[in-house]
Amino acid sequence: MSSAKYDVLGIGNAIVDVIARADDGFLGKHKLVKGSMRLIDEGEAERLYGAMGAGVEISGGSCGNTMAGIASFGGRGAYVGKVRRDQLGDVFAHDLRAIGVDFRTPAATDGPATARCLILVTPDAQRTMNTYLGACTRLGPDDIDVGQVAEAGTVYVEGYLWDAPAAKQAVLKAMDAARAAGRKVSITLSDSFCVDRYRDEFRQLIRERVDIVFANEDEAKALYQVSSFEDALAAMRAEAKVAAITRSEKGSVALRGGETVAVPAQPVARVVDTTGAGDLYASGFLFGLARGKPLAECARLGGIAAAEVISHVGARPERPLSELV
C-alpha cells in the first residue's frame, strides 16, 4: 500500500443547514421528535420553513462537517457529494474548498435544488433536523473516481446515504475500490431511525466490508436491538474491527479487538447547539488514526472536536482544531 494523498475521502449528503431557534411547543405543534433527523419532501420543506423563525445558513451535511473537522486539525481530505448548480450549492462548494478540502463532484445542472436541512435548536441546545435531500438523490456510481478513492487512507461514508438508492450504489463502488487498493473503510450509523431503516444491511457491512464504525449510544443499541449499553458494546465488539461509540456528556468508548478504552467528555462552558457533535467526534478520531495515534488519543481528539462544535451555533468548527490539541 502506497502512502496516501488524502487522510480521508468522505462521501456524504451535501447539505446546507438552515438553523433557527424554536421552543418545545413548536416541535409539538409540528409533531417533530426532538434530537432526531427525518426526511421531508419539497412541499413539507416549504411549509416548515414558512412556519419557522429567522435562520442562519451554514454549510453542513454530516460527512461535510467531518471533513471540515479533519481539515481544521490539519489533515488532508477529499469530499464526494452532489449539489445542484444554484446559490446554496455554490455556498456548499465554496465553504469546503475554502478550508482546503478537495471537492470535485460535478454539480447537477438540472433536477432538484441543493439539499437543505431545517434545524430547530431548542433552549436545551438539542437539535431536531428536517432534511430535504434535493440534489443529493442524484449522486451515483459515476461520481466515484476509483483512482481518487485509492489515494485516500480511509474512505468514510454516512449511513444517511442509504436513503438515496443511487448514492448507496456509489458508496458500495467506493468501498470496493478502497479495499482493492488496500485502504480502510469507515461508516457512521448516522441516526437511530436510519439504523431502523437499514439494520440488516448495516450489520452485514460491519461484518464484511467496514474497518471502523462510528455510532452514538442510541444507534448502537438500535443496531443490535438491545436495551443496555453493555449489551450493545458486547455485540459491537463481536462484529466490528474498530468501533467508537459516543455517549454525549459521558464521553466515548472505543473498541479494537480485545482493547477497550473509555474517555471522558471534554468540559464545555456552555452547550449552545449540539448539531455536529458526532460528526466532529469522527473527524478527531479519524485524524488520530491517520496519524497512527493510540486508540485513547483518537477518542480524546474526537472529544476535543465535539466540545468545540457544541459551544456555538453551527456544525463546523469556528476555531482551528489544530490549536486546541
Next chain:
Amino acid sequence: MSSAKYDVLGIGNAIVDVIARADDGFLGKHKLVKGSMRLIDEGEAERLYGAMGAGVEISGGSCGNTMAGIASFGGRGAYVGKVRRDQLGDVFAHDLRAIGVDFRTPAATDGPATARCLILVTPDAQRTMNTYLGACTRLGPDDIDVGQVAEAGTVYVEGYLWDAPAAKQAVLKAMDAARAAGRKVSITLSDSFCVDRYRDEFRQLIRERVDIVFANEDEAKALYQVSSFEDALAAMRAEAKVAAITRSEKGSVALRGGETVAVPAQPVARVVDTTGAGDLYASGFLFGLARGKPLAECARLGGIAAAEVISHVGARPERPLSELV
C-alpha cells in the same frame, strides 16, 4: 394625522450577508479599507468570494437589520426592498416575515441575483464590507405604495440607496408621500464614503425633507467636512431637526432643537463583530421615538440594541430586545 398602522416603514437595499473571518493580511492583499463599505460588481464578488474563507449566510442590509431590531423591541414595521426570486432572495424574505415585518415588495423574476455583502471580520471585531447590489438596482418608484407609506409613523431610508438611481427616485416618492400624510421622515447617512459621494444631496435633504438623521462620528464629520466632533455637532444642530450621532465605545449624542443629550455606551463583555451596530442603534432610537420616549431614553434604547448585536456574529439581534430594556 391618524394613528399609524406601522411604527416605521423602512426602505433599503435587500442584502444577504456572507460573513467570514479574515486577518489584516487578507485585507491588505485585496486592498480593502478596514471598516468601510465598497460596491463591487459581479465579477469582483466572485473573485473575492473565491479567495475568502468559509462563511455564514445571514439576512442583512442596513435597513433590514434596523427593521429586525424594531420588531425585536415589539414594534410594528414594514420593509420595502428588492430581491430576485432565487434562493438567497427567499431567505431574505423569509427572515423578515418570520419576525413579523410586513414585506410585500415583489421579487424580480429576471435580471441580477439577490444582493450579497461579503463581510470580512478581523480579529479586532471590525467588519469590512463588499457589496454586490444585484437585484437592489431594480427597486424603483413603482415599488412604493403611497397608501402603505401613509400608514407608517416614520419612513426610514438608507443613504446607501443613493447608489442605485431608480431606488433614489423610489425614496423621494416615499418621502413626499410621508410628508403629505403628516408623517416623519428619517435617514441614515450609512457610510462616510457614501457621504462623500452624495454630500450636497444629503445636506439638502436634511435641511428640507428629513426629520431625524442618523450618522456615526465619521459620517457627520464627512458631511460637513470638518475635523472635530464638536464642529460636526454644531453644524448638524444648525441644519437637522433631530439627529443621533453614534461614537462607538463613547456612546452617542442626540440633538433636538436646543436640547443635547450624551448617553454612554452600554457595557459589552466581548465585542465579536461590529456589523450592524449603527443599524441596531437606529432601531432602538426610532422605537423610542415612536413610543414617545424622551430623547435620552431613545438614545439609551439605541445603545442597548447596538450592544446586543456586536456581542455575536451577524447583524440582527439573537435575543429579543424587548427583554433587555
